[in-house]
Amino acid sequence: MQRARKEEGRGGPERAGEGGSRPVEMEMTAEERKIIKHLDKCDFTEIHRYFVDKTAARKALSREEKQKLKEEAEKLQQEFGYCTLDGHREKIGNFKTEPPGLFRGRGDHPKMGMLKRRILPEDVTINCSRDSKIPKPPAGHQWKEVRSDNTVTWLASWTENIQNSIKYVMLNPSSKLKGEKDWQKYEVARRLKGVVDEIRSQYRADWKSREMKKRQCAVALYFIDKLALRAGNEKEEGETADTVGCCSLRVEHIQLYPEADGCQHVVELDFLGKDSIRYYNRVPVEKPVYKNLQLFMENKSRGDDLFDRLTTTSLNKHLQDLMDGLTAKVFRTYNASVTLQEQLRALTRAEDSVAAKILSYNRANRAVAILCNHQRATPKTFEKSMQNLQLKIEAKKKQVAEAKAELKQARAGHKCRGDDRSRSFLEKRERLLEKLEEQLMRLSTQATDKEESKQVALGTSKLNYLDPRISVAWCKRFGVPVERIYNKTQRERFAWALDMAGEDFEF
Structure with missing residues (x-):
């Protein structure tokens, strides 16, 4: 793949103010923080009125004014919204950075309310081919880095300050490159169709393994296959909301019922999944799975890991051994x-x-x-x-x-x-x-x-x-x-x- 070329005259993902001046941001000073202890005692009516008035003014625009704004947006789209990839003009997904504001997060996020700072050119890395015209940063600014890396598909990147995660400017989902990746993803899932019966026979046999790690892996794989659970990623304590996946389930997330709802060997799962969305399910399982879960929960407190011999990394390695390119997500896509x-x-x-x-x-x-x-x-x-x-x-x-x-x-x-x-x-x-x-x-x-x-x-x-x-x-x-x-x-x-x-x- 050739490196992506930036369109002639392109600027960065967001122009950081005219003439290189930094936009004014209202942030409490150290002195104000000593004075203001409770935000609920502050009067925000003026700020609220300002945004209500802005919304009303936008709704009151004439057809001609709305058309003019539409044309300006289209002009920006034409200037910043395309790149050249392998000689073809391709649409970019979203070429704007997020404006500064308060971080919300999903669910009861521990970092909710923290201030997202404005992204400046000095924060942005540009990725384009060596023979393309490198876009100029706004006057008085410079890019953090300009590189030429044809092993990645992003065109610009920066690190946001709340979770220290990297954000990217990527190609539009309709681009040829994204289409090829989509097709490959579903072809991998179709390949799973040819071996899934063999994999199921294998994990059923492993339910009786003498090795505890194998048993836990087999039961986890059963859940991923039958219930389309995510594997669950390891993360730092307190960095994100308390969300879990299959590998990170704790004893407190599971209840076992010998009989419930007219079925035998019923498992009740109740936990916060991705984006803090509650997963609740009562499902009858095969008897060996039920017996194994009883075994995994023995002599453990509520906060202990259910699969204490298993990690996401070891599960993914096991999946790769079963089929090239196999991950928990492939099971979700297949099912x-x-x-x-x-x-x-x-x-x-x-x-x-x-x-x-x-x-x-x-x-x-x-x-x-x-x-x-x-x-x-x-x-x-x-x-x-x-x-x-x-x-x-x-x-x-x-x-x-x-x-x-x-x-x-x-x-x-x-x-x-x-x-x-x-x-x-x-x-x-x-x-x-x-x-x-x-x-x-x-x-x-x-x-x-x-x-x-x-x-x-x-x-x-x-x-x-x-x-x-x-x-x-x-x-x-x-x-x-x-x-x-x-x-x-x-x-x-x-x-x-x-x-x-x-x-x-x-x-």
């Missing part, structure tokens, strides 16, 4: 894609309308999102939007009832007269009723879909865990416009799948 394909096969009926088929698709996607624990809070506007939808449904029902009454009269009129005019009128009434009933069914389907999806995030699995060729093939097989499944941006991202997948594609 998610297989689940979607099976659910689509079970739920879709060829005779259904397009609206009903899309409801089936979303239900299949929901099954995957639940498997992967992709939850969300019910949107604040949910109740209001549902009320509006119900009003539309009631209005449409009224129109259907009126159309039925008119059709009844038209039939009676045609029966009496029997002429061409009355037949034409009757056919018009029939077409109108058919159209209104179709609209009513579409609205009802939309309401059902909305209600079922209110606490499930469908986007994450659709964009990151489901082979898009399954969806494209389904669309072609059942005559569903692909635009109803993927929006314009998503179609650009998955252009490779649109070209590659025929209606007979099997994951």
